[in-house]
Amino acid sequence: MNPVIHTILQHRSIRRFADKSLPEEHKKTLLECAIRAPTTAMGHFYSIIEIKDPKLRQQLYEVCGKQAAVRQGSFFVFAVDLHRSQQWAEHLGVDCTLEGYTALVFGTIDMTLAAQNMVLAAESLDLGTVYIGMVGHRASEVSELLGLPSDVIPVLGLVVGHPAEDPALRPRISVRFIHHVDRYGEMSPQEVDEAIDVVGNFSSGEVSANRDEEARRAWIKSLLTGKWWISGEESLRKALKSKFHWPEEAES
């Protein structure tokens, strides 16, 4: 097993960090690694906003579900960025044709490729990381807090810092439920039970919480029916409606 594969297979999200800032040279390396990721048609459809201001960090902590990590280590907001492309188009006197779902999807891809490069680079430097999905669930509030320009949608947060915990690996469902050959393979009811057991046994930092069947099923139900999906959708739609040029708006 080479060091790259070792780093990938040893990934754990870290949710508690030492009160120690990231050396600037490490941060520089992480950013260089982020921007070396592939980018759709060389378009660079993303931005990374590092939040240093303690007041902004506190406000983001409050908006993003009061997760302790948001106030620890270094915090980066990854955003889908069409603002830059549109500025280039205006500069050249042309109309940008990238918009709507395509812009959202390819911007999210570009942004995520850069983020995952940063995560693996950080882990190779013995730093810890955790993604903060709540940034995407509070896209409208985060956008307002940071005063982002139109066509910049914050979708994912990332904390990087010195780990103050050493959790075990979290489980994954079997690769055979994710990997299909030529045709999509449907899961049998027994396989659904098997996957639910794995995910339902999830608990912060533990390989297994040794939950009983009822508790595992309750966890899955809360995962799939959570109200945060609904409130998150409202906030994301608001951020997109007010900021992106959507074809349906052009038509109406």
Add this chain to the structure above:
Amino acid sequence: MNPVIHTILQHRSIRRFADKSLPEEHKKTLLECAIRAPTTAMGHFYSIIEIKDPKLRQQLYEVCGKQAAVRQGSFFVFAVDLHRSQQWAEHLGVDCTLEGYTALVFGTIDMTLAAQNMVLAAESLDLGTVYIGMVGHRASEVSELLGLPSDVIPVLGLVVGHPAEDPALRPRISVRFIHHVDRYGEMSPQEVDEAIDVVGNFSSGEVSANRDEEARRAWIKSLLTGKWWISGEESLRKALKSKFHWPEEAES
């Protein structure tokens, strides 16, 4: 520089591969690396469909812009997958609340995290990779070809194989245009020219194509105003409309 950072900084997309299949043990490692990526709330909102059938490969090649790489090496279609979650929800007798833009964005994030793990693992094994964005621009056609179930949206292709070329690194715009601190930094007209020079000089596999200013600007114009964005948007919308449960449909 450690081996992980070295691998990340040396990334080049490979577009020509040797006529040699991927050893099965390598493929197994790549898939294990993919599924170790972080996943939103342990939801595993993605699937990876490996295309082995030569007839399907040929059809995908034709649908996805006839890029040579699609017929070479191993080919994986990465898809946003809500089908699995909905099956779990049905199995437990609850209604899944994850839908719409949130499902699209977080599914795309989960899928891309897994894909980038696979890319870096492959590169650490001296394999080459290239993402095929055309899969997302032909989401509707690809979905039909592969007979994907509802709520599985193919968004990104990935070729992995033995490289038959050794291209130079491609340029990126300066990190200072991507990295912002606390507030989004607007680019000056001079900085826009600088970035346009970098991206506009892009040419397959070369650090610089030594294009003159007019040619560089023409390239950027074609990037930002391409008709493929429009046709891609039509296909992606069609795939989403017919497959995802969108709130606007529920309301109407």
